[in-house]
């Protein structure tokens with residue numbers, strides 16, 4: 451590739467909704483923008499059947515509808531989509547060097563929008579049965595469990611949403627929640643309580659996933675050490691998120707929770723580096739806040755490139 455072609459005003463790292471929103475805004479502000487998506491754009495939302503809580507979408511919107519629209523919008527505005535994963539990020543004088551798939555790219559400002567991933571349960575059987583009953587995507591794998599039992603680990607918003615999706619396919623869905631009751635939004639709690647196929651087992655955590663060559667059962671334990679074995683063909687883990695902040699480690703300050711620390715303009719502690727969406731400290735773990743973050747970070751990055759001022 452021509453070296454000149456690899457120079458950008460702004461590079462966005464991460465093709466989730468925060469990154470797509472950032473790329474759209476920066477392109478609309480006439481900047482030369484590349485967005486590195488690390489695969490199919492859309493991030494966490496891509497496989498969500500119904501995204502709730504976005505103003506103006508009273509009945510929700512499917513992630514597989516929203517994300518391609520946002521991608522086309524960003525590209526239509528002029529953003530260049532690169533489906534590679536960024537391997538490293540480093541300041542280079544007043545600019546940034548971004549390396550991906552054996553090529554180097556340069557930008558005056560970088561927006562980190564790498565999101566977060568579902569934390570592992572860290573129990574025996576989890577690694578072994580990933581792809582053979584252990585999943586993080588109810589929309590993708592729910593239809594394979596038609597007429598069977600699925601267990602969802604984690605009774606927060608994501609766990610409840612995915613349990614409701616699974617209930618459309620499975621004979622029975624069990625939500626195992628470590629705390630004393632379901633967590634998260636009342637609307638989801640009420641929907642779960644009204645769904646006869648869903649059973650909530652509160653005060654229990656998953657301690658093992660069992661089977662011969664695929665998932666056959668899940669072992670739960672309560673606070674007193676009492677164990678309960680539930681026969682299930684699928685296990686869906688939504689027991690917390692961990693930020694994908696490793697690219698910023700050693701470059702920008704991280705908050706105690708491992709997310710990238712930012713100010714109100716979404717500037718990190720490193721000149722020219724911004725962070726948006728789930729990866730940045732203080733984000734509300736919501737689609738709408740990720741969209742807003744992308745817009746804010748891009749507008750701030752453009753203002754920085756115009757003025758050169760970082761103070």
Ligand SMILES: Cc1cc2nc3c(=O)[nH]c(=O)nc-3n(C[C@H](O)[C@H](O)[C@H](O)COP(=O)(O)OP(=O)(O)OC[C@H]3O[C@@H](n4cnc5c(N)ncnc54)[C@H](O)[C@@H]3O)c2cc1C
Nearest residue numbers: 464466467468488493494501502536565727728735736737
């Ligand atoms: C099951 C579930 C249901 C949800 N439902 C709702 C809902 O109804 N309403 C709502 O408001 N929110 C919901 N959320 C939360 C919402 O999905 C997130 O808040 C939002 O998607 C965060 O967007 P993001 O762009 O910050 O991160 P992500 O969506 O995680 O996107 C980050 C992207 O960056 C990519 N990436 C990471 N590292 C690199 C790299 N080095 N190079 C290139 N790319 C990289 C990742 O692969 C990913 O595609 C839900 C989440 C889950 C898990």
